[in-house]
Amino acid sequence: MEGHQVSIDSTKCIGCGVCAKVCAAHNIIINYKKAKTLSDHCLMCGQCSAVCPKEAISITNYSVEQIVKKEENRLNPDDVLNVIRFRRTIRQFKQEEIPSEVISQILEAGRLTHTAKNMQDVSFIVLDREKNRIEQMAVSLFRKLKPLADLFSPMARNNKIDDNFFFFNAPVVIVILAKEKTNGILAAQNMEFVAEANGLGVLFSGFFTTAVNASHKIKKALNIPKGKRAAMTLVMGYSAVKFLRSAPREKLDVSYR
Ligand SMILES: Cc1cc2nc3c(=O)[nH]c(=O)nc-3n(C[C@H](O)[C@H](O)[C@H](O)COP(=O)(O)O)c2cc1C
Incomplete structure (x- = not known):
């Protein structure tokens, strides 16, 4: 993706390798206990940055900040x-x-x-x-x-x-x-x-x-x-209609092989 780069701060990196494991582009390796990108050809999906326990990885040129996840947001x-x-x-x-x-x-x-x-x-x-x-x-x-x-x-x-x-x-x-x-x-x-x-x-x-x-x-x-x-x-x-029940639908069409 143009305009962005994966930036790794080697002073923060502990070489744990979780970034390399989540990288869909297989673009990160651990070299001498530090994460390192192989090239700039990357999805720039930012999973490496989102998973790093040491905030050692960022993707350059995004204008909106990443948000720290404080709790599980699981819906019923x-x-x-x-x-x-x-x-x-x-x-x-x-x-x-x-x-x-x-x-x-x-x-x-x-x-x-x-x-x-x-x-x-x-x-x-x-x-x-x-x-x-x-x-x-x-x-x-x-x-x-x-x-x-x-x-x-x-x-x-x-x-x-x-x-x-x-x-x-x-x-x-x-x-x-x-x-x-x-x-x-x-x-x-x-x-x-x-x-x-x-x-x-x-x-x-x-x-x-x-x-x-x-x-x-x-x-x-x-x-x-x-x-x-x-x-x-x-x-x-805002709806001006109140529906009182679900609408009829065909039964589930699924096959397992
Ligand atoms: C991709 C898509 C396009 C649709 N376009 C229209 C539309 O142009 N006009 C309209 O009155 N309803 C439109 N609908 C609504 C469908 O007619 C409606 O979802 C369907 O009849 C089932 O009703 P429900 O949404 O109340 O379950 C669209 C729905 C979808 C998913």
């Missing part, structure tokens, strides 16, 4: 499963603002989410002032495409594209950008969990994400950098 598995079971896609929102600290926490969940090859290619656009203008751009695109969709999909025929078709009057919309779509989707799921933990409801808008990627005009309005695309769009706010 039944609670986690129930969050997954009872979360629902929300399409009706209260007209209530989301505190900025909550938005920051949701964004932090996205920032901290792991990425393939430690690419760290995920970024975020919070639609605020421009939300309605950008939604209307997507609405006019979909209105143009609707006659074609109607030919193939009975569900499309039943669906009217009104002015709130994408965002359902939600107070906050976050467009997640990535080079690698999977990385953006993983961030989206973690962000949903943190949003749910804050009492919010979320809609994953595949439609809006498609509209962004299909339209140069919307990409330009959002200032999406070259090489990135919209991976997912999270539409969020």
Whole structure:
């Protein structure tokens, strides 16, 4: 990864070798009882730095500090499963603002989410002032495409594209950008969990994400950098609907070999 280097302070290093053992790139060896990197070709995942008992290893050029883990943060598995079971896609929102600290926490969940090859290619656009203008751009695109969709999909025929078709009057919309779509989707799921933990409801808008990627005009309005695309769009706010039970789902489809 460009712009970073593994830096080992040999005065602190005790040569215990835990860094070498966790290094996925096999880039650290113990030489004369000191850790040493073999090359600068590395994922820069920072596991060596996170595991070192002597704080002897750092990765240069990261602007956000590492945080010391003081306790085990283990969630109750039944609670986690129930969050997954009872979360629902929300399409009706209260007209209530989301505190900025909550938005920051949701964004932090996205920032901290792991990425393939430690690419760290995920970024975020919070639609605020421009939300309605950008939604209307997507609405006019979909209105143009609707006659074609109607030919193939009975569900499309039943669906009217009104002015709130994408965002359902939600107070906050976050467009997640990535080079690698999977990385953006993983961030989206973690962000949903943190949003749910804050009492919010979320809609994953595949439609809006498609509209962004299909339209140069919307990409330009959002200032999406070259090489990135919209991976997912999270539409969020306080739910105006209370669901009373879980939704029906197919039984588990699993095989063991
Ligand atoms: C990747 C993805 C894209 C989605 N895109 C849309 C969308 O554009 N519009 C919409 O109303 N719902 C969208 N949904 C919501 C699904 O329709 C919803 O998750 C599904 O019907 C199950 O309902 P539940 O989320 O309440 O369990 C999307 C969900 C996912 C996972």
